[in-house]
Amino acid sequence: xxxxxxxxxxxxxxxxxxxxxxxxxxxxxxxxxxxxxxxxxxxxxxxxxxxxxxxxxxxxxxxxxxxxxxxxxxxxxxxxxxxxxxxxxxxxxxxxxxxxxxxxxxxxxxxxxxxxxxxxxxxxxxxxxxxxxxxxxxxxxxxxxxxxxxxxxxxxxxxxxxxxxxxxxxxxxxxxxxxxxxxxxxxxxxxxxxxxxxxxxxxxxxxxxxxxxxxxxxxxxxxxxxxxxxxxxxxxxxxxxxxxxxxxxxxxxxxxxxxxxxxxxxxxxxxxxxxxxxxxxxxxxxxxxxxxxxxxxxxxxxxxxxxxxxxxxxxxxxxxxxxxxxxxxxxxxxxxxxxxxxxxxxxxxxxxxxxxxxxxxxxxxxxxxxxx
Amino acid sequence: xxxxxxxxxxxxxxxxxxxxxxxxxxxxxxxxxxxxxxxxxxxxxxxxxxxxxxxxxxxxxxxxxxxxxxxxxxxxxxxxxxxxxxxxxxxxxxxxxxxxxxxxxxxxxxxxxxxxxxxxxxxxxxxxxxxxxxxxxxxxxxxxxxxxxxxxxxxxxxxxxxxxxxxxxxxxxxxxxxxxxxxxxxxxxxxxxxxxxxxxxxxxxxxxxxxxxxxxxxxxxxxxxxxxxxxxxxxxxxxxxxxxxxxxxxxxxxxxxxxxxxxxxxxxxxxxxxxxxxxxxxxxxxxxxxxxxxxxxxxxxxxxxxxxxxxxxxxxxxxxxxxxxxxxxxxxxxxxxx
Numbered sequence: 001x002x003x004x005x006x007x008x009x010x011x012x013x014x015x016x017x018x019x020x021x022x023x024x025x026x027x028x029x030x031x032x033x034x035x036x037x038x039x040x041x042x043x044x045x046x047x048x049x050x051x052x053x054x055x056x057x058x059x060x061x062x063x064x065x066x067x068x069x070x071x072x073x074x075x076x077x078x079x080x081x082x083x084x085x086x087x088x089x090x091x092x093x094x095x096x097x098x099x100x101x102x103x104x105x106x107x108x109x110x111x112x113x114x115x116x117x118x119x120x121x122x123x124x125x126x127x128x129x130x131x132x133x134x135x136x137x138x139x140x141x142x143x144x145x146x147x148x149x150x151x152x153x154x155x156x157x158x159x160x161x162x163x164x165x166x167x168x169x170x171x172x173x174x175x176x177x178x179x180x181x182x183x184x185x186x187x188x189x190x191x192x193x194x195x196x197x198x199x200x201x202x203x204x205x206x207x208x209x210x211x212x213x214x215x216x217x218x219x220x221x222x223x224x225x226x227x228x229x230x231x232x233x234x235x236x237x238x239x240x241x242x243x244x245x246x247x248x249x250x251x252x253x254x255x256x257x258x259x260x261x262x263x264x265x266x267x268x269x270x271x272x273x274x275x276x277x278x279x280x281x282x283x284x285x286x287x288x289x290x291x292x293x294x295x296x297x298x299x300x301x302x303x304x305x306x307x308x309x310x311x312x313x314x315x316x317x318x319x320x321x322x323x324x325x326x327x328x329x330x331x332x333x334x335x336x337x338x339x340x341x342x343x344x345x346x347x348x349x350x351x352x353x354x355x356x357x358x359x360x361x362x363x364x365x366x367x368x369x370x371x372x
Numbered sequence: 373x374x375x376x377x378x379x380x381x382x383x384x385x386x387x388x389x390x391x392x393x394x395x396x397x398x399x400x401x402x403x404x405x406x407x408x409x410x411x412x413x414x415x416x417x418x419x420x421x422x423x424x425x426x427x428x429x430x431x432x433x434x435x436x437x438x439x440x441x442x443x444x445x446x447x448x449x450x451x452x453x454x455x456x457x458x459x460x461x462x463x464x465x466x467x468x469x470x471x472x473x474x475x476x477x478x479x480x481x482x483x484x485x486x487x488x489x490x491x492x493x494x495x496x497x498x499x500x501x502x503x504x505x506x507x508x509x510x511x512x513x514x515x516x517x518x519x520x521x522x523x524x525x526x527x528x529x530x531x532x533x534x535x536x537x538x539x540x541x542x543x544x545x546x547x548x549x550x551x552x553x554x555x556x557x558x559x560x561x562x563x564x565x566x567x568x569x570x571x572x573x574x575x576x577x578x579x580x581x582x583x584x585x586x587x588x589x590x591x592x593x594x595x596x597x598x599x600x601x602x603x604x605x606x607x608x609x610x611x612x613x614x615x616x617x618x619x620x621x622x623x624x625x626x627x628x629x630x631x632x633x634x635x636x637x638x639x640x641x642x643x644x645x646x647x648x649x650x651x652x653x654x655x656x657x658x659x660x661x662x663x664x665x666x667x668x669x670x671x672x673x674x675x676x677x678x679x680x681x682x683x684x685x686x687x688x689x690x691x692x693x694x695x696x697x698x699x700x701x702x703x704x705x706x707x708x709x710x
Contacts, residue, residue, distance in 0.1 A: 070687075090423075095425045224464070330423070337578075
């Protein structure tokens with residue numbers, strides 16, 4: 001009699017995993033309650049959220065006042081969004097004459113029209129986009145915003161404000177800081193001692209001074225040195241101050257990237273017969289900048305947020321405008337400042353967060369060919 | 373040849389040297405077409421940006437009054453918001469023509485900053501905000517109590533001076549930020565909060581229950597606030613000063629924004645001189661003779677400016693008190709137009 005071996009003739013169907021490792025309960029156990037310490041932290045965190053979130057929601061939504069003409073509407077305990085509504089144009093455009101708001105909107109559209117083809121890699125013609133963004137757009141934006149020519153009414157910068165000033169300062173500041181930073185970083189690694197010492201000196205001086213001091217110098221000290229009657233636009237002073245200040249930080253970030261490029265890259269480029277400029281522009285900089293992306297974006301986000309410091313020299317950026325608007329006696333009531341600041345926080349967060357997300361996307365794209 | 377060039381050089385230099393002695397602010401302003409006015413960056417009732425995006429306020433209306441005197445246009449002003457540190461530099465450097473920014477007139481500022489105060493448009497003074505339920509009538513009633521105060525200001529010194537000189541005891545609770553001091557006071561940490569009175573009225577407005585607090589009538593310090601100009605231009609100084617006096621005189625004679633056209637027909641010689649029907653008082657300071665008429669027609673008299681921005685007609689509801697005319701028990705007393 002042949003041995004009766006057990007041989008299956010068909011494959012058994014797949015079984016679900018043990019009950020304890022599947023479903024929300026198992027996920028909770030694995031992630032939130034895996035050890036007693038983890039369980040304690042989870043419980044504390046939930047308690048903290050339960051303690052803070054409901055009052056916040058009650059303040060921001062349930063008790064909030066959405067419509068109203070003046071302080072009478074907002075005497076309750078909820079957020080005063082009616083204030084933000086009444087002042088919305090002020091927060092966006094500052095004191096820019098309402099009849100001319102379309103000019104700011106057009107500039108915004110022109111900017112987006114340049115930024116979108118720039119930001120989406122699939123769209124061709126980057127060379128033209130760069131030309132548009134760096135030459136055509138600034139000139140058009142300046143003419144449109146400032147006016148005084150081509151039949152546009154003159155709008156002095158003292159009437160600019162709100163998000164408009166925040167973006168003008170931030171964008172112009174970045175446009176100054178980035179190329180200047182690249183130049184300073186390269187100069188600091190130069191073989192010519194004079195250039196190296198000059199670049200090092202500039203970087204160290206600007207990094208050694210707080211931004212607030214720079215702004216104060218620009219707004220309080222500079223007018224004393226200038227001959228009587230000569231005044232430089234305050235907004236321009238602030239933009240140059242911020243741009244130059246951040247170019248020093250940018251330079252150090254980029255220098256970090258330059259230092260990580262192995263010597264072989266330079267030597268390889270030399271062996272190909274590339275000139276010094278070509279070596280830097282075609283081989284070294286593209287790699288160094290890619291490596292520096294997180295640092296560069298970090299600096300840009302810091303610059304963007306630091307534009308709010310211009311309020312101490314009485315320029316009305318978004319935050320300054322909100323702060324000033326809370327001093328309107330028609331809206332003098334307890335809930336108004338908090339509502340204004342909450343609004344500012346949401347806008348700043350939205351803009352900074354999108355910048356950070358975009359930088360992650362670029363980083364992943366640039367790193368696609370070079371797994372680490 | 374060389375000598376002639378040197379002479380020509382001197383000739384060119386002379387007017388440049390002469391500029392500070394006869395600085396023509398009025399000419400500059402007229403050439404430019406607007407007055408550059410330095411105001412606060414945002415203070416309830418004094419300088420605030422309304423829902424319409426325009427500047428409003430007590431100090432702001434003074435700027436508009438000066439513009440009206442020169443251009444008969446209350447909007448011929450560019451406002452430069454300034455914070456406390458940059459205000460005097462802005463005036464010295466010529467960035468602004470006149471500083472109207474709740475600036476206290478003190479001897480140091482008058483004597484050492486190269487500027488000159490053109491009068492007092494608001495008599496302020498340090499006072500106390502107290503809970504209504506304490507039923508206090510004067511600050512002496514705070515004997516033995518606690519007072520919330522912002523540290524590092526003259527306010528703190530005035531407070532100590534006041535209590536010590538009267539042999540009263542008190543406990544000061546100092547805070548670095550004004551907002552902290554206010555919220556501590558609101559939370560019941562102190563019996564009173566002290567600051568300049570004009571400030572206390574707006575502080576009261578921003579409290580959760582404004583009716584539970586009251587500003588004491590007593591003032592424990594003098595804070596005369598007024599417009600300042602550069603001290604090298606007497607003509608401009610006179611214009612700013614007399615716009616202020618015209619506003620006061622107009623209130624004294626009962627000339628208002630509404631009735632100024634009617635009052636211009638008056639036979640009262642004082643009114644005729646003020647409104648330019650008699651004499652050439654405007655020309656004496658380089659303006660047209662109807663300068664005061666234009667001021668009143670565009671912004672109203674002192675009382676109207678006060679009521680509209682900080683007084684009974686505004687949310688702040690500050691009482692006239694010291695800022696009433698001398699005929700009404702206050703100390704505003706303007707020299708006559710004569």
